[in-house]
Amino acid sequence: MSAEKYGKGGFKDNKNLSFGFLTGILRVAKESIFSGMNNLAIYSVLDNKYSSYFGFTADEVKKMADYYGASDKYDEICKWYDGYCFGKTEIFNPWSVINYFSNECEPRAFWVSTGSNDIIGEILGEADAEMYIRLTALLNGESFITYIDTGVIYPQIKNNPSTIYSFLLITGYLKAVSTTLSFNGDFMCQVALPNQEIAVVYRKEILQKLERLIPQPTAIQVQEAIFTGDCKKLQKLIQTMLLQSVSFFDTAGENFYHGFMLGLCALVGGTFATSNRESGDGRYDIQLKPLSKGLPGILIELKAGKDCTEKQLKQLSETALRQINENKYDIDLKAAGIDHIYKYGVAFCGKNVEIAVEL
Known part of the structure; x- marks a missing residue:
């Protein structure tokens, strides 16, 4: 069911609902004052409001480590699953932290193959040498400054491969090391890989999709x-x-x-x-x-x-x-x-x- 239909039937025309959350990765494409899906308040990974709800905070992870008798593993958890900064809040990947404790505190890239990355594959199919060099440099601890549009929608990604960095940021494959608000309300961000887990995921799910450049x-x-x-x-x-x-x-x-x-x-x-x-x-x-x-x-x-x-x-x-x-x-x-x-x-x-x- 499309987000617009869901918004009209589940949110806008629902007399028993006064407030609701619609979560996802990409922005609703047809959201405007002239559509059925309107009057939305949008909060992205770069906004402060609700930033602590995107995953586990450092305090929450420390409490979990204490509960499971693994306080000495906190540094390892940080190395593998920390590194995200949503708004001004330090965030850990919740799925991976849970699986880490469930797996007897053995670190692995639990995020591999947890969902479909067809969009990334389509975009990287058109990647040029500059984009390839930038993406591979990230694996070596490097960072770079790029334009970020947190309101990017699927048609824009398809038509403009340079928006791949915006998509990778909002899907958790990149972190914003520093952020500057531009004059038109968009962002210039210094981006890097957040942690060891994503470095593994990058090698398996990102770089291997660049076979057009290096089979x-x-x-x-x-x-x-x-x-x-x-x-x-x-x-x-x-x-x-x-x-x-x-x-x-x-x-x-x-x-x-x-x-x-x-x-x-x-x-x-x-x-x-x-x-x-x-x-x-x-x-x-x-x-x-x-x-x-x-x-x-x-x-x-x-x-x-x-x-x-x-x-x-x-x-x-x-x-x-x-x-x-x-x-x-x-x-x-x-x-x-x-x-x-x-x-x-x-x-x-x-x-x-x-x-x-x-x-």
């Missing part, structure tokens, strides 16, 4: 090449993607190539990817830290050149590899007990790539 079989082959040190195979795969998927005008400098490689690495399972972090005597470009024993640590240093010959491009990749060793970028991985480290120097020029490796 899943290709992502698996890239992962295999990186972890086996197969430099020639990795170079061939990246070269093919550059030729097939990247406009020449996109290849403007190292920032583009950095985002391109970071996007690839975000799809590599079993690792935690970080970017532009201090280690040793400088800042590495990309690091893949294995989450389980048996996998090597990965360090990737990138260089971009202009009008390079094949020989110059090869020399540039060797310079990148040498920089990893000279600046001792592997210190953090070694401190974490990871002795087996693969180092890659990757050089780009236009749609050409050259890779040097040290195993």
